[in-house]
Amino acid sequence: MPQQNVVMSDTKSGINTAVTVAQKPPAVPRGYIPYPYPRSRRVLKNLEINGEQRINAWVDSMRASSPTNAKSTPSLAEEQYKSWILHHPSALDMFEQIVDASKGKQIVMFLDYDGTLSPIVDDPDRAFMSDSMRQTVRKLARSFPTAIVTGRCIDKVYNFVRLEELYYAGSHGMDIKGPSKSFKINKDKESEEVVFQPASEFLPMIDEVYQQLVEKSKSTPGARVENNKFCISVHFRCVDEKKWGELAQKVRSVLKEYPKLRLTQGRKVLEIRPTIKWDKGMALEFLLESLGLANCTDVFPIYIGDDKTDEDAFKKLRDRGQGLGILVSKFPKDTSASYSLQEPNEASDGFPSTFGGVETSESTFPGVIMYIDEMTMYIPTLLP
């Protein structure tokens, strides 16, 4: 629920709070080279043209979901990154400012899963979280209410995370549960288990479409369909790029019979979900409400995520004028987040990597794990 009509952020830190001054956009440095932001949004708007153009547009958009396809030389890429980081500084470098802004406020942590707590790997069933990441998140949840907000279904993400003390918002926020282990929200209040499924009427439709997509995509080598309960993922990470158009066409041919479902994109994945007005941002707000914090001025929500779907949550924080969003990325991206962190290495995009679907050590999560760790260590100064 918006608390103010005007969004206010701290000029220096970019932190959203109800009591700070209006944010001036950072001065554009001399020699600034505008970053060619992903074209996906623009491309998606053009989909209503005609059959072939539409599929070409989809393939363009599918390419744009892979930053390694950005056509720039290493030095240009470096220049673009330097400009971008001025606008989205590292949350680690700005840690003290973040701590200052959150003093006397109830911090609530929201964490995306894939690409944030686990590295991106070819096989979605093997996107394991390292033991050290698990320990760190466990420590974090002892200090602040903590939620995992993910496109995956709750059962699957829970099997990866295995922490009872967390809230889980699965299926892009359409399945909310937890925590099964209660904890103290503040000195007077214990947490209560929450369950919320705003898209339950879509379950039979999602199952039906899932079966059809599995059948249709069988003839596309490498394609993989994942049932995320209230939404479906069609993965093309392991599909030859020449076949992306064909796969997009198959998905569209199924969806044309289901106007109540919509198609969006994530990282080398097509996502099918109900047209209901519900997203990760609304899930964040719902969880704040469940914690009894939605209307407080002294709440400080922090959302860490890497994907387009996380943008809804970053925007929600800006609209509320509270807390901050942190984008996990090693490439410049168009984002409503205020800060950034380096992402875990990707296993299959030609980046140096030691993952390949096996459990990994914390050294491979330089940004996220260090930041969460810092949060747990600063607890004494953060609490009112």
Ligand SMILES: O=P(O)(O)OC[C@H]1O[C@H](O[C@H]2O[C@H](CO)[C@@H](O)[C@H](O)[C@H]2O)[C@H](O)[C@@H](O)[C@@H]1O
């Ligand atoms: O909201 P998230 O937690 O970020 O989930 C979004 C999707 O993540 C998974 O797919 C992504 O990660 C896979 C494993 O690393 C990777 O193979 C795939 O290419 C990525 O798109 C998950 O499998 C999807 O169902 C989620 O929707």
